[in-house]
Amino acid sequence: MFRSCIVFALVAVLAACSSVPLAQREQQRQEAYASAAGTPVRSFHFFTLWSWEPLGDSQVVVYTRPSEAWLLDLDGPCQNLRFTQAIGLTSSSGTVFTRFDKVLTGRSYMPCMITQIRPVDVKQLRVTQEAQRKIDAEPREAPAAADH
Template structure:
C-alpha cells in the first residue's frame, strides 16, 4: 500500500501549480490520486460516458454517471490522448477490466495508426470531494491573481 501524501503538502504543491492559473500534469494527477479509492478490478460500462478528462499521457478520468467516476492509469504512455476529441473503451459483458481492456484515442488530432492504451489500474473517484478541492484551488488561484494586481 502506498503512503498517503499529507493533505497540507498536497495543498501546497497544488497551490504552487495554481500560481500560473492552471494545474500542471503532475499536480493534476496528484489531485486525482488523492481523491481515488483503492484499485478495483473492473467497473460497469454500458457503452457511453458522461464525461472524460485526460491527465497527461499516463492517466484518464472517466465519468460513467454524473457522480460516478474512475481514475484509469495506463501501463505506459498513451499516444494522442491529450489531442483526442473522443475515446473508445474496450469492454466485455458491460465490464471494463484492469490489465485486459484498452482506451483508444479518436479524432482528427490523433495519428492514423491507432495504438491501444492498456488500462493498468482502475480506482473509483470521490467525485464530490474532487469537485470541492478543484473549487478551492480555483478560488485560491483567483485570490492570488487579485493580490498580484
C-alpha cells in the same frame, strides 16, 4: 520579412509564457484526482461514456455518470491521448477489467492497456478543485496623484 520575424518571435514568447501555467494546471488536476481516488478495483460496469479527461499521457478519468468517475492508469505513454477528440473503451459484457481492456484513441494508434482502475469520489474532487481555485486577493494601492 522583418514583420514575419516579429510575429514569429511574439508567438514564441507567448507560447513559452503559457506553457508554465498549463503544466501547473495539469499537475493540480492530477493531484486533485489522485487525492479523490479510492483503492484500486479490478473492474467497473460500463454502459455509457458520459465524459472523460486526459491527465497526461498515461492517465485518464472516465465519467460513466455525472456523479461516477474512474481514474484509469495506462501502460506507458498513450499516443494521442491529450489531443484526440474522442476515446473508446473496450469491455466484456458491459464490464471494463484491468490488464485486459484498453483505451482507444483513434484508428491509427495502438490501444492503451488499462493497468489500474480507481473509483473517484466526485464530491471530494469538487471540494478539492474549489479549494484550488481560491486565491489570496489583496487590493491594489491607489496610484499617487500626479503633480502638474
